[in-house]
Amino acid sequence: MSPQPFASIGLSESAGLAFGFLAVVYVGILLQQGGLRKLGSIVHDFSNGRYYKPWKTIDNFTVLSTKKHIAELSEASVLSQKAVYADMFGFKHTMNGIDHNSSDHRVIRTRLYARLLQVNGPVYLNGLFPLLKESLNKTLQVELRNGRQVNDGLSISVAPTARRLASKLMAVVFYGDVLASDEDFFEALLKYPKDMIKCMAAFQLTPSWMSPYMHAVITSRGEAMHKIQARLRDIMGTGRKTWTEPEKTKTLTIAHNMTQMTDDSDYWDPELLSQSLLGIWFAAAHQPWMFLDFVLLELCARQDWQNAIQEEIDTLAPSNYDQLEKLPLLDSFIKETVRLNPLDKFAIRRKALEPYTFQGGAPSVPKGGTACVSAYDLMHDTRHYPSPNSFQGARFVPKNTAAPQSKFTEISEKFPVWGYGSLACPGRLYASLIIKIIISEILIKYTIRLENDKERTKWYWESFTMPYESTRVVLKERHHA
Template identity: 60%
Template sequence: MLFSKFYDVLEDQRLHRLLFLILIGIYIYNELRSWWHVLGRPLYVRITTTLSDYRSGKYYKPWGSNAPIFIVSTKKQIAELSEATCLSQRAVYADMFGFKHTMNKLEHNTSNHKVIRTRLYSRILQVNGPIHLAALYPRLVNQFDASLAKELQEGRILDGSVSLPIADTARRLVSKLMSLMFFGDSLCSDEEFSSALLRYPQDMVKCMAAFQVVPSFMSPIIHALLTNRGEAMHLIQRKLAYCIRPENSSQTDSKQSQRLTILHNIITLADSSDYWNPDLLSQSLLGIWFAASHQPWMNLHFVLLELCTRKEWQNALRQEIEQYGPLDYKGLEQLPLLDGFIKETVRCNPLDTLAIRRKALEPYTFSDGSVSVPSGATVCVSAHDLMHNPQTYAEPDAFNPNRYLPQEPNAQQRKFTEVSETYPIWGFGSLACPGRFHASLAIKIAISQLLLKYDLSLENDKARTKWTWETFTMPYKSTKIILKDRSL
């Protein structure tokens, strides 16, 4: 109990802000001691400039001192927001997560080579990637079983069941699955590399929070303090760059296994390009990894919470899974109720209440004249409003996975990976999340395997499960799930 409360205190955003303000104070104090007699007036100017930065809101915030601009969100407007060349998705997230520091000086405030990058990412993740998922499926299930067994060994035994922290368990399970899809068996089994893959997204989120409460000139210091000088980032990029170099690219997995991975495909597709080189490819893989590994474990966390509080759905989903069993990749993708449950969980628990964020690299006015966006401003849509529109979702505040089930015998299944202007969690248009098929598969494997083997419940039905920061929803590390073996 005491340990749980300690974790909750550590996650308190007010404590985070206080710690960062203390760091600022220490930094200024050291500057005063070291340079007061030498610099004199210049030091005074520097301090007053820092104070002026605070007053004028010059933080490393995603949208500076101004709130984001919302568009009315018709389908035409959303499409224009998604595709306008001077409205940059890359730039807004680079500001938010401080890519200059967290992605090793990644260039972002430019549209140069945008088409080259987009084509490569889409080809790898939306075309080549899904083709290989069916062949990867048995290995992924084996990886999940091995990872879960390790988690169970370290769990706490309660009356023959096992108690596990939902957030950390979901994070580790999904990270292992995504690692296998991305990098193959050899790198996935490299514990040093796997540990870095797990730490890196956490480093990104910590820096995102920290950069918003310190002046921008302190960002390198804060990044170094929070990430041990970018240890995980540099280790990942170093190992990837080694594997990407032509003389080393065939030394990892067997040819049959290797060709199924994103790493192999990105090497193959970029081989004839003058733009891509090992360092740039490894840097880009860092960004793809963060996007692909962070969202699925968070969504899995909320799916598990919903299953624990809505136990009747465990039986319903289990029956559907058993009906199509034994499952292969094709069978797992043909479970409409499972897709519906995940879609509804994410609709009711969006990780971010905003979506399709773009930063204007130059002034832009929408074609219908409705919105003018100044250079440097962020424009976006309200994901919450779009997914709670009663014209699209009847009784939008009710949790109802059945709303996605086909209403007619030959109607098309409503997939979790579906991209729609009424369900913007994946983005929209050509920049819709290309890794959504991999993320969806990781979540579905985890849910199906857990439901087939265990009954799920919360250790404490009254435990706090989530908290909000800015527009984001965050899990509590202290929340525990009970896995009760169904065979006993």
């Protein structure tokens, strides 16, 4: 078994050995239950880059497809978004004991997140743009110094670079430049999502009674989690007045605004605020960098589209957020990349806290069961996507210039990447801004290609798509006329 998949999610040598031991035990069990045929299937799956959760089976898994069912799935109070991911990522351990298997106070939390990120958040995007651009330029130069010279440019590892660039900008959005520039804190911000992914894999491989022990080993007893939460409790509690972020930029941050919006609440306190922001950070830090990675890989594979987007950026020269949003080809290319490379082939996952039957009498989801949609099927539906398996970078650019564009951040049952209904991702505008500002800055300065165009770039765990850490791209400086 190659150690490459474990390295790509950042497993330490000891954790990798633990996984290896568990894999041997599991293979032994399978041999007892199904003989060489099952072993052959495992070998075939691993050799073809497919990785499944072998210990736990998916029972009571209901996949929906109609718009009516999707809307009901998104809004039913006993179908919990948080509970399904609490099971998957072990929030009891990875989010310091927070309880997500309850519908209590769901409305309070949902309203806060929506107001914070979706209603009030866009107001700050123009103000954040110059801060993010400045932070990007500094961070990119640091990353490039870690590259290696090749014949026609500079070679860098795309996944670690994408992770650090996107996470740095997202850290500025969440916590301001002072905390984002604190190397110890930033390394914890990078480590925490990695810990979550490693725990997800470990929890699927092991019986539930082993979860706290696996979490302790993999995360060094939650070192990154506790480090982040301690700082958040401070700036969202007793240390608010001594937080050293300049007032002009502090007022743009999610941490500051989340605290301001909950000042008069009896429900929210610094402990709960810090836990909740920790959870938002995981989603915000994990998804954008992976989208960014896949977009960079598609640009490398499609030189003609890379040239076309560079021409669009050169011509329109975006210098603020509003102008960046007026790059139709860039937006369409990103959306088409995500359509063909969803992070999870299933979307809008919900856990039934109680037995639930959809209107019309079917389907029924038992307590503890999961309902979801197939993002893959919806985004390959020929009724909405002609030639769905072909990459069309301008697919979402309207033929009629007067017609509105189907934007990357649009909420639709045809594009369920962001979820649906009232629980659709409220931070998608931040994610889009960060992806676009990084892509545009790179393409203004460089052409990019894969260092080895025959190398694998992605692998799969269950329904999740993961980038290899080892994939390298070459950046060649552009010479503008």
